Amino acid sequence: MKAIILVGGEGTRLRPLTLHRLKSMVPMAGRPFLEYQFALLRRHHVREITLSICHKPDLIRRAFGSGKKYGVTLHYATEDKPLGTAGAIKNAERYVAGGREPVAVLNGDELTDWDFTRMAAFHQKHGALITIGLTWIADPTSYGLVLFNSRGRVTRFVEKPSLDEARSHWINSGLYIFNPRAFTLIPEGAAYSAERELFPNVLKQGECVCAYAGRHYWKDIGTPAKYHQAHIDILEGRLPMLPVGTPWRGKHRLRIGRACRLHQTARLYDPGIIGDNCQVGEEAQIGEFAVLGRRVKVEPRAVLQRCVIWDEVVVGEGARLTGCLVGAGCRIGRYAQVSPGAVLGDNAVIPDYSQV
Ligand code: GDD
Ligand code: MG
Secondary structure (H helix, E strand, O other): OEEEEEOOOOOHHHOOOOOOOOHHHOEEOOEEOHHHHHHHHHHOOOOEEEEEEOOOHHHHHHHHOOOHHHOOEEEEEEOOOOOHHHHHHHHOHHHHOOOOOOEEEEEOOEEEOOOHHHHHHHHHHHOOOEEEEEEEOOOHHHOEEEEEOOOOEEEEEEEOOOOOOOOOOEEEEEEEEEOHHHHOOOOOOOOOOHHHHHHHHHHHOOOOEEEEEOOOOEEEOOOHHHHHHHHHHHHOOOOOOOOOOOOOOOOOOEEEOOOOEEOOOOEEOOOEEEOOOOEEOOOOEEOOOEEEOOOOEEOOOOEEEOOEEOOOOEEOOOOEEEOOEEOOOOEEOOOOEEOOOOEEOOOOEEOOOOOO
16 A cells, blocks of 8 residues: 655644644654654555645655655655645645555644554445544544444535534544545646545545544644643653654653763653753753753753753753743743743743843
8 A cells, every 4th residue: 555645734723833844844752743654654564655745845855855764665746836635635646546556645743553454454345435534532623523324434524513513523533545536536736625525525426435433542733732742642652653763662761862961960750852962950850741852951950841842942040841832942041931831933032030
C-alpha cells in the first residue's frame, strides 16, 4: 500500500506557533511531527509516501528530503493554490495510481498508533470505495460526524455539526483507505473538500463508504491545548509508536540530550525531555512534564512546569513558566511569569518583572 499525507493547511488554529513553520513540522516531544506519521506507516509496511503540500513547499522539502533518513520514499505533490482536502488527494494521484491497490490517506495533524493493516483488511473484506477511520469523542462539534448502520456502512457525514446535529459521538479521524476508483470521482485542478463535498456526494450516489473503528490512541494536534496534551500523553507512554531512533520509551523517564550542562543544585523531575546542548543553572527546577528543545538556557532559580519550550529559548533568573508553550528563540525576562494556556510565538520577548 502507498500513502498520501495532507499537509497543505495553514495551521491557523495553532498560531502563533505555525507562523514560521507548518503544523506538520512542529516539534513533538523533540521530533518534527511528521516523523510520527512516517514511523506509523512504516510499521504497516507503507514505504512510499506522497506529501500533498501547498504552503512553504521549500521548507518542507528541505526538512524531509527523499525520506531515506526515515526509511521511506517521499514524493511531493505541490499545489499552486489550496485545493481543499479532496483536491489535494487528487493532486497526489500520479504518485499512487497505476495499480489496483488501495491507498492510505492521512490528515497531516493526527497523532495515532492506528492499525492500518487491519483497516486495509476491513476495507477489502467490505469491498468499500472509501473506508473512514472513526474515533469516539465526547464533543464532536469540531470534527466530521459520521453516522453508520449495523453493517458498518456510512449513512451520513456532517462536517463540524452543530450541537443539534451531533447525534453520534463517532467522528472522522482523518485517516482513510481509498480505492483507486475513488480518485476518478474527484474533479481535477479545482478546490474540492473531502468532508463537505466528496463524502456527502458519493453517499448520495449510493457508493459503499465504510466506517472502521478500532481501539487506538488518537489525537489531532491542531490547537495549542491538544498539541500540549499530546506531549503529556507521549510522556505518559500512551503512544507506543515513536519515531525511528527515539532513544527513550515508556513512562516515568527524564530524557537528557547530549552535551547538556546541568548545575548540580538544579532539581530535575520526570517525566520530561531536555534536548541537546541545554544549560540549567543553580537551583533551577525542571518540573514534571517539561519538554525543552535544543540549546535552551535556564538561568538560576527559574522554575518550569508542564511546559513545552522550543529551541534556543533563554529563561531568565527566577522566571516561572507553568502550562505554557514557548516558541523558538524566545527571551523570558528575570522573575517574569508565563501562565497556563499562554502561547508565545518564535522570538517573543517577555520583559523582566519589575515591582514599580
Ligand atoms: N494539500 C492540502 N491542501 N492540504 C490541506 C488543504 C489544502 O487545501 N486543506 C487542509 N489540508 C490538510 C491540513 O494540513 C490537515 O493536515 C488536513 O488537511 C485536515 O485539515 P484541517 O484544517 O486540520 O481540518 P480539521 O482539523 O478542521 O478537520 C479535519 O480533521 C478532523 C480530525 O482531526 C476533518 O477531516 C474532520 O472531518 C476530522 O474530524
Ligand atoms: Mg486538523
